[in-house]
Amino acid sequence: MLLGVHAAPAHADGQPPRPPWHQGVPEERQQKAEQLFQEGRQLHRSAILAEARAKYEEALRYWDHPELRVYLGRVLMRSGLPLLAYENLQQALRWGPGALDPHLEAEARASMSELVQRELAMIELRCDEPGAAVLLDGKPWFVGPGAERRLVLPGEHVVTARKEGYYTVVRPVAVLAGKRASGTLRLSADAMITERRWQAAWAPWAVVGAGGALGLLGAVLRWQANEHYDDAERVLQGPFRDACGLECAPSDGSAYDRSRLENGLAVGSFVAGGAALITGGVLVYMNWPRPYRTDDRGDVKIELAPAVSSSAAGLSTRISF
Structure with a gap:
């Protein structure tokens, strides 16, 4: 029987324990798997790989035996399917030492090492953001942290990290056969930031206030100028001048001069106040808060290195996307 049961430590009654892959598998299923296995081996020897693969896979559906995994791995390697071959060889070794004949176990380990060095690549990523979903080539991979x-197969792959309230990070990662691409994903919150041209938001309004104050000062000066002018007119041309006649004291014109001075100051205040109001309005507009989204959209830094340690390993290359 090619799908033999290998030796195992004896129980107290002298009977060897049943291997774990025997447990729960009825005898008829084991026999059906053995039959399909023999048919697959005949096709395998004839290099009819597609049909041999189908027989091995059907046999595995009846009985997941580690030796079947090794034979399926051989077919997949010859069919140019290194990733599937590696996965099946890995499954064959999952029961630990002694599950396979020594030569089959050595073959499986050697084949896996050869696949990693020559036909496969590795992507290793870390994401410390809790709840962030990491996808590889659009398929769920893991959830952080x-x-x-x-x-993976050599070539370009797409790494995606997403979380509600954060920018989605989508980056291509190119890996070569025998190389490991490792790095860390960093997500950034999708937040609106409000920015002003000047940090002192009160400054433009202070200019507006100064313009208003100058306008108010101009109005007061204009009112005073009119009052002083009216007073001078009443003194010089009113009934009081007619009553005193030649005995009236001569006027030095100071009331008129004060009125003209105040009127000039009022005009200057109006001009300066208007200019300040216009300038302040422009400054307020320029300093109006403007919301924008942060430019930090997250990142991933990838480092390429040999997938397995080797004395001939070259220098690592760091690539930032």
């Missing part, structure tokens, strides 16, 4: 690694 945490770090995961995955073997």
